[in-house]
Amino acid sequence: MAEIFDRDTLLDLTVNVIPLGIILFFVAAFVLIDPFGGLDFYGRVLQMGLLAFPLVALAILTYVSGKAIAGDEKRSKVFFQGQATIEGSPEKHEVEEAIEAEAAGETDVEDPYGGDADEDESEVDPDADDNDDNDDESDVDADDESDESDESDADEDGEVDADEK
Amino acid sequence: MEITGQLLLTVLMGAFLLGVAAFLARVEDWRSYTPLGAGGGAVGESGYGHSEKPAGLIRWFTTVDHKDIGLLYGAYATVAFVVGGLMVMLMRAELTTPETAVLGSATFYNSLLTSHGITMLFLFGTPIIAAFSNYLIPLVIGADDMAFPRINAIAFWLLPPGALLIWAGFFPLPDVIPAQTAWTMYTPLSAGVGNGNQMNVGVDLMLLGLHLTGVSATMGAINFIATIFTERAEEVTWANLDIFSWTILTQSGLILFAFPLLGSALVMLLLDRNFATTFFAVEGGGPILWQHLFWFFGHPEVYILVLPPMGIVSYVLPRFSGRKLFGFKFVVYSTLAIGVLSFGVWAHHMFATGIDPRLRASFMAVSLAIAIPSAVKTFNWITTMWNGKLRLTTPMLFCIGFVSNFIIGGVTGVFLASIPVDLVLHDTYYVVGHFHYIVMGAITFAGMAGIYYWFPLVTGRWYQRRLAKAHFWLWMIGTNVTFFAMVLLGYGGMPRRYATYLPQFATLHQIASLGAFLLLVGGIIWIYNVAVSWIEGPRVQSGDPWRLDETDLNTAEWDWFEAKRETSLAATDGGEDVTADGGQEIEDDTAE
Ligand code: HEM
Ligand SMILES: [Cu+2]
Numbered sequence: 001m002a003e004i005f006d007r008d009t010l011l012d013l014t015v016n017v018i019p020l021g022i023i024l025f026f027v028a029a030f031v032l033i034d035p036f037g038g039l040d041f042y043g044r045v046l047q048m049g050l051l052a053f054p055l056v057a058l059a060i061l062t063y064v065s066g067k068a069i070a071g072d073e074k075r076s077k078v079f080f081q082g083q084a085t086i087e088g089s090p091e092k093h094e095v096e097e098a099i100e101a102e103a104a105g106e107t108d109v110e111d112p113y114g115g116d117a118d119e120d121e122s123e124v125d126p127d128a129d130d131n132d133d134n135d136d137e138s139d140v141d142a143d144d145e146s147d148e149s150d151e152s153d154a155d156e157d158g159e160v161d162a163d164e165k
Numbered sequence: 166m167e168i169t170g171q172l173l174l175t176v177l178m179g180a181f182l183l184g185v186a187a188f189l190a191r192v193e194d195w196r197s198y199t200p201l202g203a204g205g206g207a208v209g210e211s212g213y214g215h216s217e218k219p220a221g222l223i224r225w226f227t228t229v230d231h232k233d234i235g236l237l238y239g240a241y242a243t244v245a246f247v248v249g250g251l252m253v254m255l256m257r258a259e260l261t262t263p264e265t266a267v268l269g270s271a272t273f274y275n276s277l278l279t280s281h282g283i284t285m286l287f288l289f290g291t292p293i294i295a296a297f298s299n300y301l302i303p304l305v306i307g308a309d310d311m312a313f314p315r316i317n318a319i320a321f322w323l324l325p326p327g328a329l330l331i332w333a334g335f336f337p338l339p340d341v342i343p344a345q346t347a348w349t350m351y352t353p354l355s356a357g358v359g360n361g362n363q364m365n366v367g368v369d370l371m372l373l374g375l376h377l378t379g380v381s382a383t384m385g386a387i388n389f390i391a392t393i394f395t396e397r398a399e400e401v402t403w404a405n406l407d408i409f410s411w412t413i414l415t416q417s418g419l420i421l422f423a424f425p426l427l428g429s430a431l432v433m434l435l436l437d438r439n440f441a442t443t444f445f446a447v448e449g450g451g452p453i454l455w456q457h458l459f460w461f462f463g464h465p466e467v468y469i470l471v472l473p474p475m476g477i478v479s480y481v482l483p484r485f486s487g488r489k490l491f492g493f494k495f496v497v498y499s500t501l502a503i504g505v506l507s508f509g510v511w512a513h514h515m516f517a518t519g520i521d522p523r524l525r526a527s528f529m530a531v532s533l534a535i536a537i538p539s540a541v542k543t544f545n546w547i548t549t550m551w552n553g554k555l556r557l558t559t560p561m562l563f564c565i566g567f568v569s570n571f572i573i574g575g576v577t578g579v580f581l582a583s584i585p586v587d588l589v590l591h592d593t594y595y596v597v598g599h600f601h602y603i604v605m606g607a608i609t610f611a612g613m614a615g616i617y618y619w620f621p622l623v624t625g626r627w628y629q630r631r632l633a634k635a636h637f638w639l640w641m642i643g644t645n646v647t648f649f650a651m652v653l654l655g656y657g658g659m660p661r662r663y664a665t666y667l668p669q670f671a672t673l674h675q676i677a678s679l680g681a682f683l684l685l686v687g688g689i690i691w692i693y694n695v696a697v698s699w700i701e702g703p704r705v706q707s708g709d710p711w712r713l714d715e716t717d718l719n720t721a722e723w724d725w726f727e728a729k730r731e732t733s734l735a736a737t738d739g740g741e742d743v744t745a746d747g748g749q750e751i752e753d754d755t756a757e
Contacts, residue, residue, distance in 0.1 A: 012494040012495065012498060013498060015495045015498050015499050015502070015537075015538065015541050016498050016499070016501070016502045016538070018537050019502055019506060019534035019535065019537045019538060020534075022530065022533060022534040022537065023530060023531060023534050025530075026526075026527070026530035030526070030527075035526070036522060036523040036526070039523050043521070043523060043524070046524055046527075047523055047524055047526075047527050048527075050509065050524065050527035050528065050531070051509075051527050051530060051531065053509060054505060054506050054508065054509035054531050054534075057505045057508075058502055058505045058506060061501050061502075061504075061505050062498065062501065062502070065403075065497075065498065065501050066498070068403040069403045069404050069494065069497070070404075071403075072402035072403045072404040072405070073402075073404040075402070076400075076402050076404075077400065077405075078402075078404050078405060079400070079405050080489055080493075081405070081406075081407040081408055081480070081489075081490065081493060081720070082305055082407040082480070082720030082721050082722075083719065083720060083721070084307075084398070084400040084401045084402075084405040084721070085306075085307040085398050085400055085401060085721045085724070086719060086720075086721055086724045087724075089719075095717075113717040
């Protein structure tokens with residue numbers, strides 16, 4: 001348990017701690033200041049229950065999901081979203097390490113997506129066949145969506161991949 | 166005379182049902198599906214023996230393939246969107262004048278208002294999301310199909326009768342009039358109390374139709390929960406589950422708790438109307454009970470509608486920012502937080518009903534807390550784009566439009582969550598502006614982003630880029646013109662749900678109608694573009710039409726698409742007929 005909820009995971013979970021904190025703030029305010037006063041016991045239970053129920057439910061769900069996600073991170077390979085089933089995609093830490101190495105000025109960093117991905121492509125890339133099949137249309141899609149990238153490529157700092165948590 | 170008429174109808178109905186049964190028996194070989202007691206595969210027939218899809222219409226009526234069902238949901242939602250859109254265009258036409266000069270009667274306006282809301286939320290919103298989730302989730306998580314393909318089909322086929330019942334009042338049926346209860350169906354009006362006309366059977370039919378759509382949504386939700394929990398490929402651990410699947414999982418959980426409650430409340434209302442129970446009568450449970458039950462469902466419902474679109478944006482937006490989603494896990498956890506907290510805020514819709522102010526404050530507290538996870542996501546989207554290599558393709562434009570509109574919708578919502586502000590703005594056009602920024606500006610925009618993004622995946626063809634961009638800009642401008650005018654109308658004190666208004670509101674109403682007209686034009690362009698491109702758009706030339714590989718942002722569904730293209734190309738090259746091979750059939754979508 002202690003290993004699962006390490007610093008990184010706790011940091012991820014802060015996002016849910018903030019709403020918990022807001023609810024706790026109101027709990028304290030209603031107890032200490034009691035702005036309206038005059039609630040009987042039943043009313044108090046309702047007032048606090050309406051805050052306590054979401055509070056507890058959110059705390060439990062955050063704990064359970066944190067355990068499932070962080071646990072799986074520790075138990076098995078972690079990929080970026082949607083890439084786990086793609087053959088040859090690198091693991092998340094490989095990509096991150098490559099980026100860090102590059103940032104540190106190392107020059108011989110291998111693109112973690114490079115090797116495998118390229119091989120895949122050469123087997124897969126069907127463009128050649130395509131042209132035989134429907135050559136009348138083969139040049140159409142080039143000027144369709146694909147040239148849109150030109151519109152906004154001004155920023156070339158190539159800072160890809162770095163940020164996924 | 167009347168008796169013979171009824172007899173005739175009954176006999177006809179019986180004959181019709183027999184015919185249906187015979188037809189079904191003919192097109193479906195029921196025995197091939199469940200080899201009960203066959204003891205494994207020894208007989209040579211596997212459990213789901215779908216070797217080939219039947220052709221033509223019968224395919225669509227009998228399909229249990231998640232992709233086909235996704236397309237059915239999409240077609241259904243589109244029809245509903247058109248119906249609901251035309252209804253609101255009539256309303257906006259009416260609202261160009263302070264009197265009821267255009268439609269001639271406020272009653273008709275009220276009917277349109279009711280149907281527009283219910284159609285858009287239940288017949289367009291939920292189904293369009295189901296279209297994406299059915300088509301994509303099994304592909305993205307590496308499942309063969311949904312966990313319960315047949316339940317999946319049943320869930321869809323409950324929807325068309327639901328729509329017919331909900332719209333029944335508009336059909337030329339004797340003595341049936343459309344409901345005029347607004348989508349919230351507040352009692353006592355919806356219980357048929359008083360001298361109005363809401364005791365009409367049209368309201369009962371609408372309630373029954375709603376009930377059907379609720380059953381459908383619940384079945385779908387159970388199916389998604391089971392699929393995501395049990396059918397994931399081995400590599401897709403919880404840590405690797407993509408954000409769209411997370412939002413669908415959370416949404417399904419919300420549906421599971423919210424929709425059965427709506428169903429029960431609807432049954433209670435039907436009992437009150439037809440069997441003289443007093444659940445919502447003043448002398449019984451009281452009209453406010455309805456509001457509590459309705460909003461305990463209703464607030465989660467708005468998040469049921471917004472979470473998956475947030476998932477789509479979180480999934481698509483990074484692909485055109487040239488980088489991965491910033492703070493992926495923040496987005497996951499905040500999704501779950503929204504899911505839980507959305508059950509603790511329902512009475513923020515009832516601040517003005519005179520409920521105990523000390524309890525009201527608790528609802529305010531949780532309503533403010535729920536704004537945090539929504540804001541977290543917004544910051545994540547912005548940070549993802551920050552310094553990224555943006556490619557302003559049509560799906561990306563719709564994603565950016567989503568973020569922009571969601572900010573305005575969210576901020577107006579936070580103000581409404583504050584009791585003193587709400588007491589001034591409740592039941593004004595400000596509220597209408599708030600939630601339309603979200604349901605139109607955000608949810609529908611995300612839907613369009615998804616439709617354009619996965620159009621090549623589904624059809625194998627390209628849409629027309631210029632038309633798509635025209636669609637985007639018309640909608641971006643139209644949405645903001647229409648709904649910002651409504652926010653201003655609300656500040657001015659214009660109450661919602663009226664066919665008439667004081668002359669001083671005329672200008673802003675006309676501006677809102679102008680914006681709505683832009684939305685109509687954009688919508689027509691969209692339908693035209695999708696329909697024409699589906700039939701004769703240029704074919705996609707590679708398995709990675711968005712060139713995601715260049716930025717290492719490829720995902721499983723495009724990988725599947727690439728593999729599918731390869732198989733079908735190989736098959737066509739060999740000059741052989743394209744038939745199903747081992748479960749992964751080669752779609753003939755592209756030719757349709
Ligand atoms: C940022 C968080 C949000 C907050 C704090 C919030 C708050 C509110 C409040 C207090 C009201 C009631 C206003 C009144 O009737 O006086 C309201 C109405 C509404 N909100 Fe939101 N909202 C938020 C987000 C959303 C989202 C994401 C959706 C849609 C998916 C949504 C849809 C609606 C709808 C449909 C209504 C009107 C219901 C009706 O009376 O017909 N809101 N919102
Ligand atoms: Cu709400």
